[in-house]
Amino acid sequence: MDEERKMEREFVAFWQKESLAPPQSHVLAAVSGGADSVCLLRLLNALKDELGIRISVFHFNHCLRQTADRDENFVKTICDGFSLPLYVRRADVAACARERHLSIEEAGRLLRYEAAEEVMKECGAGLLATAHQQMDQAETLLFALCRGTGLDGMGGIRPKRGSVIRPLLFASREQIEGYLRAAEQDFVTDETNADERFSRNLIRRRVLPLLQGRVNPASAVHMAETAEQVRLANDFIMESVKKAYRDVLITENDKEAVLSVAGLARLDPFLQSEVVHFAIGRVAGSSKDISRVHVRDTLSLVQGISGRRIMLPYRLVAERSFDELRIAREDGERMQGGENTAGEVIVSKQMLTENNGFLTLDGPGGLEICLRVMEAGTDGISAKNIPQKGYTKWLDYDKINERVTFRGYREGDYFYLDETHKKSAKAYFRDRKIPVREQRQRLLMAEDSHALVIFPERISYKGRLTESTKWILEVEVKNGQGRETD
Secondary structure (H helix, E strand, O other), X not given: OHHHHHHHHHHHXXXXXXXXXXXXXXXXXXXXXXXXXXXXXXXXXXXXXXXXXXXXXXXXXXOOOOOHHHHHHHHHHHXXXXXXXXXXXEOOHHHXXXXXXXXXXXXXXXXXXXXXXXXXXXXOOOEEXXXXXXXXXXXXXXXXXXXXXXXXXXXXXXXXXXOEEOOOOOOOHHHHHXXXXXXXXXXXXXXXXXXXXXXXXXXXXXXXXXXXXXXXXXXXXXXXXXXXHHHHHHHHHHHHHHHHHHHHEEEEOOOEEEEEHHHHHOOXXXXXXXXXXXXXXXXXOOOOOOOHHHHHHHHHHHHOOOOOEEEEOOXXXXXXXXXXXXXXXXXXXOXXXXXXXXXXXXXXXXXXXXXXOEEXXXXXHHOEEEEEEEEOOOOOOOHHHOOOEOOEEEEEHHHOOOEEEEEEOOOOOEEEOOOOXXXXXXXXXXXXXXXXXXXXXXXXXXXXXXXXXXOOOEXXXXXXXXXXXOEEEEEEEEXXXXXXXX
């Protein structure tokens, strides 16, 4: 009885210290039937009035073992005894692992949380309580260290992340089993926990016992304590990381983050790594599976030459372009090649003729394109007084094809330096050290791959005015508010 009371006091103290749930919360307890989850359920039920919470129970049947139905029935019996509502979900985890090319562990975790979210919506629970305990914390720390991780990974499992709470993180395996013995509470054992093909089982069954037996019996306790200290330190450091990220950030949206290479280079090496890790996580939407190797490889671009790129998890790509380091979704706009997603506008000479030589069109990216055909030699209009404006261009109308397109830059675009020599737009951008992000935003007036104009500074030789020019096409690009674009 004393052991039960002691465990309950520690449970309440941890709950309050971590502010796991406010009074009146509806908590969904994830219960597998094993010792940890049964301990969690028993403590929640015994202390629900003191904590001021309401409890429902969730059980997920992985359909992987012959004993899976036994576990489900066992949980049902406990819930009946406690008069608690039970929600059961089943899924073919093995089939999911094959279909999604995941490990059994990954597929099981994914389906469990998907099912739990569904149940939370159904029953109106605001929080999901899982039974992670001190040994899980030590396993997670070792697992993260072996795979490569940053401070966030070394902080292990958080007591609360989003809508998931872990009220048993303070408890050791011995405390949990002692509590269940004192309460004369049965539990079931998942035989797959003994399968050392799973990395976490190997750590739990071989690595941790070896450390506890040969190095320090309290190894798991100290690892859990260290994880907590790292987590607190990381929370403090992250404020500096976020500030540094804002300082080096050039642009950010839901598809990419572009950072200043010079800005990154000025940072302390530690802060550099953390900012890059943070940036990758921002674009990916998750920091899971972003290891030190990925951060190191991305940082190598900062010291490398422009044009290099590497692949990252979550179908991300990182590329150096002059003073910019871009981290972006591979399935979004590519840094080189492909079609700019802003769209395109096709204009024909027939359209101009039908509109008496004047035409105003909505262009890509919300721009406004104004075209006017003028006769050379009238009102001072000639090659001698070409407008010196970046977004107002004069071209020889008779040298232009029947149809032109206003669009973004594409791989393979080129212009003429003189009568016979071409230069690729890509080489032109490189020579002028124009970052890839800006290349994708450049507006071109093109005949297929021939760029008549690369706004705002370049006209192809074949479109230029000469003394023999008879008709001039004026192209003026405005920002959609009637003003020449910047």
